[in-house]
Amino acid sequence: MGSSSEGSRRIAIVGFGYIGTCIGAVLADRGFVVTGIDPRPEVEQEIAKGATSIHEPGLKDLVAKGVAAGRLKATTSYDAVREADVVLVTVGTPLGADHAPDMAQILSASEQVAKRLRRGQLVMYKSTVPPGTTEDVVRPLLEKQGLRSGVDFFLAFCPERLAEGRAIVEFLSLPIVVGGAEPESTRAAAEFWREALDVRVLELSTARAAEMSKLADNLFIDLNVALANEIAMLCDRMGMDAMEVIEAANTLPKGTHHVNILVPGAGVGGYCLTKDPWFVHWLGQRHGLDLRTPVASRSVNDGMPAYTAAAVRDELAQHGRALKGARVAILGIAFKSNTGDVRFTPAGGTIHALRQAGADVVVCDPWVSARDAKAVTDAPLVASLDDALRGADAVVVLAGHTEFRTFPTPRLAELAKPGALVLDGRAMYTKLQIAEMRKLGLRFRGIGR
Ligand SMILES: NC(=O)c1ccc[n+]([C@@H]2O[C@H](COP(=O)([O-])OP(=O)(O)OC[C@H]3O[C@@H](n4cnc5c(N)ncnc54)[C@H](O)[C@@H]3O)[C@@H](O)[C@H]2O)c1
The missing domain is CATH 3.40.50.720 (NAD(P)-binding Rossmann-like Domain)
Incomplete structure (x- = not known):
């Protein structure tokens, strides 16, 4: 890829931990302009130096290359969401009390995205969540400002299935599962991944089926x-x-x-x-x-x-x-x-x-x-x-x-x-x-x- 970022599609990745950084570095290498958003200031500082403390074969080189080319950066500010064509959410979903998923990061990230949502954007969640999260929890939050999913913006769930140690290779080769909050969103998400990674995309009938497929795998x-x-x-x-x-x-x-x-x-x-x-x-x-x-x-x-x-x-x-x-x-x-x-x-x-x-x-x-x-x-x-x-x-x-x-x-x-x-x-x-x-x-x- 060349170093020009002019005219490239912009991607904001909310939650720049292990998964966010792996995906962000690969998408930057594929020519997208990627901004990682994470509340931890050390993430912004590291990425600014072209570095990452995440151990994953090939990741350090991709991060260095993406930053040097001006296509990868990180910030603690959510404002990059506003400029993005595509927003990916990769925050953590740890185990909470009574083995329930702790949804705090999903909720706070979604509130922040909702405030900056624009017409025409594609928002995709990749964090592992219980079925119904995208349709019943996230959609109402994102629609709070009056924009409608499937019409004014597109909302989908695409489970992250890569395995640590092989993340980069797998991200570039595994089939991608997508399930939109509506059929229009499924189509928009599928089109994005086909174009971005040139991989097989499975379009499921609902977001909740996509959410469940990840849990079934694990x-x-x-x-x-x-x-x-x-x-x-x-x-x-x-x-x-x-x-x-x-x-x-x-x-x-x-x-x-x-x-x-x-x-x-x-x-x-x-x-x-x-x-x-x-x-x-x-x-x-x-x-x-x-x-x-x-x-x-x-x-x-x-x-x-x-x-x-x-x-x-x-x-x-x-x-x-x-x-x-x-x-x-x-x-x-x-x-x-x-x-x-x-x-x-x-x-x-x-x-x-x-x-x-x-x-x-x-x-x-x-x-x-x-x-x-x-x-x-x-x-x-x-x-x-x-x-x-x-x-x-x-x-x-x-x-x-x-x-x-x-x-x-x-x-x-x-x-x-x-x-x-x-x-x-x-x-x-x-x-x-x-x-x-x-x-x-x-x-x-x-x-x-
Ligand atoms: N680690 C894996 O191999 C793997 C594989 C498949 C799926 N997943 C799923 O992907 C998700 C992310 O996993 P991970 O391993 O990258 O977790 P992680 O803890 O490494 O990354 C999550 C990041 O989100 C940031 N964050 C927290 N709250 C935020 C907010 N409100 N806004 C923006 N950023 C916020 C955290 O600071 C952290 O850097 C989880 O749901 C996990 O189950 C992980």
């Missing part, structure tokens, strides 16, 4: 991981390799696809999967249903950190070593491999349980800043993997970062204590690596292997 993922985790626990007890079992099970064609059991692991974290199933449960209650699947998925996955810590304890005990006083090297505290995001990371629970039992824990995560690590645990954080592994009785992988996966096994065996336990909480090691570890005198254990 309930499916959380429940599927819970299924994998319970299969893994059973395989642990019965002495089978759950990965082998799952791989074989997944070859069965079912419906239009195959069985697709996901990977068992030391817990589910992050901003979305830890809350969205609860939103579904809360919705069920509001409609007189006692839905069981969100409770099952959340309780199974929330139990995995304790399960992981108990596995370390039991494996050490089987070889005559006590967890109390044992040196445990934790590799990775990010909730997801190859990201630095520690929001709601299950690693915190595992580390806490190990330390409660008297383990001497040391943490290494090259992707996570010291400040973010502090929010997870006050166990010592070491920068060098060698230092973490030196003298370890147990090495516990809680994030499958590339640095860990490619670390030479002989070096690991040399640094850790003879006969040390390697517990892979992320199914990171290949069969070959596991065999090599065993040959070198290390003991290997996974979740379900």
